[in-house]
Amino acid sequence: MPVLRWIRRNLIVIAGLLTLAYMILPNVVVMVFSFNKPNGRFNYAWQRFSLDAWKDPCGVADMCGSLSLSLQIAVWATVGATVLGTMISFALVRYRFRARGAINSLIFLPMAMPEVVMAASLLTLFLNMGAQLGFWTILIAHIMFCLSFVVTAVKARVMSMDPRLEEAARDLYAGPVQTFLRVTLPIAAPGIAAGALLAFALSFDDFIITNFNAGSTVTFPMFVWGSAQRGTPVQINVIGTAMFIIAVMVVVVGQLIANRRKNSAR
């Protein structure tokens, strides 16, 4: 049977495409419904095509405020977690010191612990310290749980780095600062970038920990959650679609640059 043979030969491709469809389908639904004009407050059934929401993305009260807050927190959490996480990774891989083993395992605790538990215990901590819940408590919490992901990504990269490269740089008249900027950082960059992207994505859409420690502050995921009780504005889909497209574009541009570099080196 030629059909069966064709299927057998392309089984891996078929499985791959099905998996891809499984992952992409929810995003497609979000995208399609961003062009919907729902009757009533809930955007759950397709009515008719409209560009209203795209023309007025901030048309819903408080939504763009919460979006901007979430972006700010995500940016600062990414910066904080990436800088700290990179330093921790280098310390763990390159140096031998007391409690290194303990730190090595403790750093992964935030990844392993159930988020609700961590959220509740953080709240207890903040309340006991008399901290004012809001932007700063959210930021501190985000940096904390992003750290372990950054460390995972950067550590893998640093471990595969040959320490002789830095010795070679020092041997070739590069002082400590030059060695770090010219050799260490460029070689570790892919790991650091991966960690930073992960941190940004995790911080931007975190709900549980944020909800516990936000006080009266409302981030974008909290806004979406809150509005889902009373009706879902189409603008949520617009923001979701825009974020998805931006993320895809970042990946594509990154790939293009990498490919061009590879080709020019040839």
Next chain:
Amino acid sequence: MTQQQTGGDVRLTGISKTYGSFAAVKPLDLTVPQGSFFALLGASGCGKTTTLRMIAGLEEATTGTVSLGGRDITGLPPYKRPVNTVFQSYALFPHLDITENVAFGLRRRGIKSVRKQVDEMLELVQLGDFAKRKPHQLSGGQQQRVAVARALINHPQVLLLDEPLGALDLKLRRQMQLELKRIQTEVGITFIHVTHDQEEAMTMADTVAVMNGGRVEQLGAPADLYENPRTTFVANFLGTSNLIEGEVVSAGTEIVVAAGGGKLRLPTDRCTAPTTNGGKLLLGVRPEKISLAHADDADAIADGRNRVTGRIVDSSFIGVSTQYVVESPAGKALHVYEQNVERRAGLVVGAEVVLHWNPAHTFGLDAAQDIDAGVETVEDAA
């Protein structure tokens, strides 16, 4: 030797390195004359690489000083020392192309126009066409040459080479040995070369320091080390030696030793050990210095030659020579290399033979040492 603008001898004084309670390098004094090709030879873990890294500044000396042309550089960090290193793994910067790799040292010292120098240097190592490639696009031999170019472009007073040919296959290694020797002659810079390959050290270097257990066992020109080893380690590590234990019978201008039921003689000036009548002594002779005669032809051997009788237990045909292993009362496995000038019909495994050699080719060693020190147990330790 080429004219030198700057330079001077490398002088190590009482330098040592200990890690905790382990002494990687025991206090040693070493002088490397300016413009020489100097090899540190030894098995892995003998302290040769640590010594090199202390000269580079990548390892801090526990005691002692390093000086270069009379200037003490012990306290200087690597980036302030006028020496450059070719690493065993080459350590080329993977994110930079060949030009930028080679230009790295110049740029760090604030030199803006590097183009001409880089081109010249790539020409010297015959890699002019590869300037825009990345290191991973080059073969092992090419990467090795880039590593040499990247170090040499800085005109260091000393070039340090840490097993630079270790990762290459045999044929390429031979080729690169000649190449490095050519470059050294051309630029006239002092080369300090670390290797575990005794052939490599002897082919390339003017002076070889044989290291063992964190100490320099012996230092000298390759031929001198080979002909006059002063310890069993040097005798066994450099080529192959037949070591025969015997008892001193008399000592004058010539020492007579009883060994394996016969008498062997050697010139007194070729014996580094103290001799007392009745005391033990190790006699050494290189395999290629020995001639083989069938036991039936023993009468034809000239008088005055050292003789040992034995039986061939193994013979292997190498092409230019045949290598025999002979079992004898004087030693369990004596090696003999015979040039294949004529076919020697009688010399087969099991044949009774007489080994004979000129007494002048015998050297004497202190019998208090391990007779097997420095024997390579694993075939091709590379």
